[in-house]
Amino acid sequence: MDLLKRLSYHVLSNNFIKAGKGSSDIKSNLKSIGIDSDILRKIAIVCYEAEMNIVIHSLGGNLHCDIYEEKIVILTEDIGPGIPDIELAMTEGFSTAPDSVRELGFGAGMGLPNMKRYSDIFEINSSIKGTNIKMTILL
Amino acid sequence: MNFNVMFDEEKCKGCTNCMRRCPTQAIRIYKGKAVIDNVRCIHCAECIKICPYEAYSTESVDSKIQQSIKYKIAIPSTTIYGQFPKGTEICNVQNAFLKLGFDYVYDESWAAELISKAIKDKINENKEIRPLISTNCPSVVRLIKFRYPSLLGNLISLEDPMEIAAKLARKRAKEIFNCDDNEIGVFYISPCPAKLLAVTDPIGPNKSSIDRVVPLNTIYGQLYKEVKKQENLCFSNPSLKGIMWAVSGGQSKSAELNNYVSVYGMENIIDVFDEVENGRLFHIDFIEALSCTDGCVGGTFNVENPYVARNNINYIIDHTDENTLQNDDLDKYEEFKNKGIFNLVIADEDEGDFKKHKINIKQAVERIDKIKDILALLPGLDCGSCGAPTCYAQAEDIYDEKSKLIDCVVLRAKLNENKKEEK
Structure with missing residues (x-):
């Protein structure tokens, strides 16, 4: 199916002032499109977690929301350092977030597990160059 | 029905104060007068509070209807105890209602104490x-319902104290007066217009047990006169745990919770609900969100300043003898709970309509794009002079053909300048 629209955001590393702005904009756009509220909530969760992961763990990256007639796809691409052991990172409660981030209330080790749980298709690729995540939510 | 927030078009100057204040952007100014969109209105009364010309008011009590009812029950809201000066004989309050012509008084605080216990139990029983x-x-x-339908399932399935007080009061009154249900009229002495809404448009499928909502400030004068009279001295006190409900954080405190968020003010509540939607608050047990400043004491029908009222309530809690409480319903918590009296079934119909309506994503995306095109033409000042609260709202209205581009004063000024230059 054709891509109807792409929303894109640049996400800065370690910037907690702008953190969450992209996912909040995606949410309000999808809300005005009229996406079902339960589906919207799933998108909001995965989007926010993905954006925060870029802020906390990477050197910066991009967040995209692709709108199709039958699905919403959330994509992230970031620059390094990547995830050495993806399986371990997918474990609930496992976190590599530094204490400075945990003090802000982030880094509880639920990011990736929640992203997987709330998306219908979850794809992740990671190398020392960076991490790409693709999350599909069917409408 | 007995609702409404009344609007006096004569008094409205089209000043845009209410339009800007409205948390759900339900107000527009058309032809110099404010118009409320009833679908969007959540009855938070911000417009009533801010209007400098008193164009908004609430309907006053119709005394004829009062007289036609054989047995009149008053349910004073928990905030009432914050309205009297410190040192007032609080034990006179319920008796004062009888002097005003009510036949029976059931304090909302008693029901509030019961609901506090029910909240505590519900949180322990439902961990999902x-x-x-x-x-x-x-x-x-x-x-x-209107803005966060995905959170409907998070609403705790318990009735509010007003409703429970009305149910229990009816039961009591039938025993005392040995009468039928239809001979009884239940009057809620309300701190805010939103309670009117809860009665006319309840969240559950069942009809409210309240018959009329009386704005607290419309009877305060007479009431206070009676409360002051020494000969009215009697010993009927509110529940101290119950009156905590009048202030923000009081529900959670009364339910002995320790892992809760207490928030007031619509903008702050919207922030917190956004966090819930983003899945950031799974670790929180309970959210106590109240529209008005410092909770129900901030409701527009109160007489006293909300912060002073909070202080008054704290004073009462510290200086009242708990042993003079008398309503034995407070001892029947288990019995009521087992009968399911507190349970609330949340009607799903609004959400249902919304869901059944299958959206055409393609058209919706085109609509958003066009609205953004219109938005790009507008100055982005959000000045409100066109009659819409923001340029985005105006762009939506233009797209929906409810307004025109030329309604924008900035664009109009530019156009006039251009015309002058041409001449």
Whole structure:
């Protein structure tokens, strides 16, 4: 199916002032499109977690929301350092977030597990160059 | 029905104060007068509070209807105890209602204490859904229905104290007066107009047990006169745990919770609900969200300043003898709980309509794009002079053909300048 629209955001590393702005904009756009509220909530969760992961763990990256007639796809691409052991990172409660981030209330080790749980298709690729995540939510 | 927030078009100057204040952007100024969109209105009364010309008011009590009812029951809201000066004989309050012509008084605080216990139990019994959200503020419930339908399942499935007080009061009155249900009229002495909404448009499928809502400030004068009279001295006190409900954080404190978020003010509530939607608050047990400043004491029908009222209530809690409480319903918690009296079934119909309506994503995306095109033409000042609260709202209205581009004063000024230059 054709891509109807792409929303894109640049996400800065370690910037907690702008953190969450992209996912909040995606949410309000999808809300005005009229996406079902339960589906919207799933998108909001995965989007926010993905954006925060870029802020906390990477050197910066991009967040995209692709709108199709039958699905919403959330994509992230970031620059390094990547995830050495993806399986371990997918474990609930496992976190590599530094204490400075945990003090802000982030880094509880639920990011990736929640992203997987709330998306219908979850794809992740990671190398020392960076991490790409693709999350599909069917409408 | 007995609702409404009345609007006096004569008094409205089209000043845009209410339009800007409205948390759900339900107000527009058309032809110099404010117009409320009833679908969007959550009855939070911000417009009433801010209007400098008193164009908004609430309907006063119709005395004829009062007289036609054989047995009149008053349910004073918990905030009433914050309205009297410190040192007032609080034990006179309920008796004062009898002097005003009511036949029976059932204090809302008693029901509030019962609901506090029910909240505590519900949180311990239901660990699946987090956070659970209080149903006490009708504006908040309406906000969830309208703006956060995905959080409907988070509403704690318990009736609010007003409703429980009305149910229990009816039961009591039938025993005392040995009469039928239809001979009884239940009057809620309300701190805010949103309670009117809860009665006319309840969240559950059942009809409210309240018959009329009386704005507290419309009877305060007469009431206070009676409360001051020494000969009215009697010993009927509110529940101290119950009156905590009048202030923000009081529900959670009364329910002995320790892992809760207490928030007031619509903008702040919207921030918190956004966090819930983003899945950031799964670890919180309970959210106590109240529309008005410092909770129900901030409701527009109160007489006293909300912060002073909070102080008064704290004073009462510290200086009242708990042993003079007398309503034995407070001892029947287990019995009521087992009968399911507190349970609330949340009507799903609004959400249902919304869901059944299958959206055409393609058209919706085109609509958003066109609205953004219109937005790009507008100055982005959000000045409100066109009659819409923001340029985005105006762009939507233009797209929906409810307004025109030329309604923008900035664009109009530019156009006039251009015309002058041409001449």
